[in-house]
Amino acid sequence: MPDSDDLLWGALGDISRFAALLTMAELGLADHLAHGPLDTGELAMRCGAHAPSLRRVLRELAAVGLVRPAGNDAYDLTDKGAALRSDVPDSVRSSIRMLGEEGFWYAMGMLPATVRDGGSAFVKRYGHLYDHLAANPATSRMFDDYMTARAVPITEGLARRYSFPETATMVDVAGGRGHILATVLHANPRMRGVLLDLEHVVDRARQTLAAEGLAGRAEVVSGDFFASVPAGGDVYLLASVLHNWDDVDALKILCNVRQAMNPGGRVLILEVALPDDEEPHLGKDLDMRMLAIFNGGTERSRDEYAALLGQAGLSLTKIVELGSGASLVEARPR
Incomplete structure (x- = not known):
């Protein structure tokens, strides 16, 4: 140190x-x-x-x-x-621009005020992040590019280190532009996919999946995961979703997934599992962004995931470390 x-x-x-x-x-x-x-x-x-x-x-x-x-x-x-x-492949330009975007920069600079007040200064000025993105198409495109660049090494780790059921249907909840779903489907040629996201996002997801030659194996639907998620899936992927919400809202999402999934299905949470010690960890850095940008957004530890999943009728079965600080939390119905 x-x-x-x-x-x-x-x-x-x-x-x-x-x-x-x-x-x-x-x-x-x-x-x-x-x-x-x-x-x-x-x-x-x-x-x-x-x-x-x-x-x-x-x-x-x-x-x-x-x-x-x-x-x-x-x-x-x-x-x-x-x-x-x-x-260039793996360009970091969009990632840097997103972290320096006006709202993100303001959020981090106002972290002391957020901590004093207990509510995000970003939300007070700009509203919820996804409302801010929907109202600002250029920022939304930059955010998509940032998330795609950030996801590349993590997604490759997911495809290499996790064994998917050979003929499963995977529902990618809030799947963005579809790069994670595309990677999984390419690595598992007998699987099918469904991507759910907001109306202003899904056209870009359709374009991605079509460009990847996967339009025949992947359906794209718009919707709100607080209302429902597509039913009949064998695998439900929540990638960088739950950490945006407090436990009350995260539980609503998980309960909707639990209700929609096939018997014997599984839930995969692709985020960060915080360590229990005080050593430096990427997840602790990310948690400062969650605190600054969201009301209630948080990275969680293994025990916190287990407790949250248990309330939704799910049991944490294992955690797979994917590299780049990311973890895959697997859960199955109790």
């Missing part, structure tokens, strides 16, 4: 470094530098920036290894910085 001075001063520096990183992502600097170095004036003109201000950001980006000086007030992109290009 670093000593306390290193930890505290490092955290202060992280704010400044992230702001420079966000500027790089928002202005598309990596895309502009993708084909070779540019001097600061030319780069500023291409991305619509104030050259003297941009020069100071480039100096910070060079200090963390994302760009490098190329002589005559010019900068070149490094291999590390290439991860912010929008046209």
Whole structure:
């Protein structure tokens, strides 16, 4: 563990470094530098920036290894910085832009007020996250890109490390653009899928599944999981769903799933199972975002999942660690 001075001063520096990183992502600097170095004036003109201000950001980006000086007030992109290009596999550009989006940035900065009050300052200003996204299509698309990028290594871990029933129907509850469902169906060619999500999301899910050649094996329906979920599934996947809600609302979702599932079915919760010790863990970082953005949103420990599932008539049967800090919690009817 670093000593306390290193930890505290490092955290202060992280704010400044992230702001420079966000500027790089928002202005598309990596895309502009993708084909070779540019001097600061030319780069500023291409991305619509104030050259003297941009020069100071480039100096910070060079200090963390994302760009490098190329002589005559010019900068070149490094291999590390290439991860912010929008046209490369596993690009992190959308993820950085989403975390720096106005509402997210406000939410984290107002965390002290949230903790004092017990209610999210974000919700007070912007409403529930998904209402905010529905009202702002550009932000919604950016959020979808962020969730897709975040899900890639986790989804690959799910397909490799979990054994699905060969001929099951999987219902992906709040399945977003359908990338998780597509990955599972490709890995399990005899399975079928149903994706449920809100009306403003499902068209993009249909496009994804059609592009993946899965339109004949996957149905997409719009709906509200607080009202009901599609019946007759053998596997119900809740990926990054329950942590958005407090125990009362999460229990409503689980009860709807329990009522809809086939006998002998199973529920898979793809989130984070918090450790019981005080060691650093990605889930504890994510929990600060849940606290800031949602009223009642929370990451949960194994015992907390077990108690919640028990109230819905389900038993926690195992937890599979998928890598990248993610866990798969499996539950079956009691």
